[in-house]
Amino acid sequence: MTLTELTARPDESGIDTAVAAVRRLAAALLAAGGRVDLDLDDLARRLSAMAGEVEGLAPELADRMVDMWSGEGVTRHDPVTGPENAIAPPLVLCAEDGGSVAGTVNLGIPYQGPPGCVHGGISALLLDHTLGVANAHAGTSGMTGTLTLRYERPVPLHTDLVVRGWQERVEGRKIWSHGTITSGEEVLVRAEGLFIDKHLARPGQEVSR
Ligand SMILES: CCCCCCCC/C=C\CCCCCCCC(=O)SCCNC(=O)CCNC(=O)[C@H](O)C(C)(C)COP(=O)(O)OP(=O)(O)OC[C@H]1O[C@@H](n2cnc3c(N)ncnc32)[C@H](O)[C@@H]1OP(=O)(O)O
Numbered sequence: 001m002t003l004t005e006l007t008a009r010p011d012e013s014g015i016d017t018a019v020a021a022v023r024r025l026a027a028a029l030l031a032a033g034g035r036v037d038l039d040l041d042d043l044a045r046r047l048s049a050m051a052g053e054v055e056g057l058a059p060e061l062a063d064r065m066v067d068m069w070s071g072e073g074v075t076r077h078d079p080v081t082g083p084e085n086a087i088a089p090p091l092v093l094c095a096e097d098g099g100s101v102a103g104t105v106n107l108g109i110p111y112q113g114p115p116g117c118v119h120g121g122i123s124a125l126l127l128d129h130t131l132g133v134a135n136a137h138a139g140t141s142g143m144t145g146t147l148t149l150r151y152e153r154p155v156p157l158h159t160d161l162v163v164r165g166w167q168e169r170v171e172g173r174k175i176w177s178h179g180t181i182t183s184g185e186e187v188l189v190r191a192e193g194l195f196i197d198k199h200l201a202r203p204g205q206e207v208s209r
Contacts, residue, residue, distance in 0.1 A: 004095040006133055007081035007103070008074055016083040023086050027108050066204030080129035091126060091163060093133050100166035101134045107157055118155035123181055126163050127191035131177040134165035135195055142175055142197040153188040155181060161188070173197040 010016040025047075034040065058064065068077045075082060081103075082088045089111070093103040105126070113119030128147050135141035155161065165179035175195040181188045 005092060006074070006095055006101055006137055007091070007093045008076045008083050009092050010083035010090060019084055019086050026086065027110050030109050062203070069202035069204065078129065080126055081133070089126075091130070093130060093163075095137055096164075098166070099134075099138060100164055101130060101137050102162055102164040103130070104160050104162050106160050107155075109157060112157060114154060116154075116157055118157060118161075120149070120151055123151070123155055123189045124149055124191075127165065127179045127181065127189065128193065130163050130165035131179050131191060131193040131195070132165075134167050134177055134179070135175055138167040140167070140170050140175055140197060142173070142195040142199065144193055145174075145196045146194040148192045150190045151188075152190065153186060155188045156183065159183055165191075170197075 010020065032038070059067075068075070076084045079085055079087045080089070081091050081093060083090050089105045089107060091103045091105045093101045096102050107118050107122065111118050111122045113122070124147065127149065128144055131147075132141060132144070160183070162182045163179070164182070165177060168176040168178055170176075173196050175193075175197060177193045177195060179191040179193070
């Protein structure tokens with residue numbers, strides 16, 4: 001099967017690697033906790049200085065927003081697939097035969113909900129976005145109107161998970177899409193989304209699409 005990537009794969013250099021280091025740092029701090037043998041006040045000062053340096057170099061937010069939305073549909077900033085977003089795992093989604101989209105992700109402790117398991121809101125986030133990408137891939141997309149999840153099994157951390165979405169049907173402006181999170185053959189979460197064909201104007205562009 002030929003896999004066509006629908007979302008940005010993180011680059012091995014530049015901003016993506018800097019963001020990956022921040023992701024790693026966030027996980028490391030959580031793993032370390034407050035009782036480590038480390039001068040955390042000094043660490044905080046050093047990290048804050050680095051943040052200030054980057055803040056000082058950032059363009060005007062309005063200009064950055066135009067830049068963020070100037071791509072051909074593939075975003076690099078979103079909180080699920082965005083390699084420039086430290087909050088994103090990030091998930092890389094590919095087109096599959098039959099019209100679905102899917103990607104594999106392995107989530108660590110920053111995404112924890114119940115002990116050793118992924119937070120249900122994180123599963124919802126991943127599925128919401130994946131259904132959105134499935135809609136874009138199918139050619140009719142919109143904003144999430146209603147997202148319904150059925151959590152069938154706890155979703156384990158530190159495990160390869162497949163997040164999959166596909167468009168079921170379109171009636172007028174209504175778009176129904178489904179998705180799953182699976183581990184091996186086992187379905188852990190099922191999602192059903194009702195999206196409404198509506199698009200907010202992208203910054204710097206007059207046409208909303
Ligand atoms: C999002 C697009 C991004 C584009 C990027 C392209 C790049 C592609 C790459 C990557 C894909 C990205 C993937 C992103 C995925 C993430 C998605 C999100 O997080 S979206 C944010 C969360 N959702 C909101 O913030 C909506 C807030 N709500 C609204 O704006 C409105 O309420 C809206 C648009 C949902 C409906 O408002 P109305 O005024 O257009 O619709 P009315 O005319 O009232 O209703 C039309 C029909 O729809 C039903 N309807 C309306 N709202 C509904 C709802 N919430 N749930 C179910 N049905 C609803 C109504 O009952 C009506 O049905 P009857 O024609 O009477 O049968």
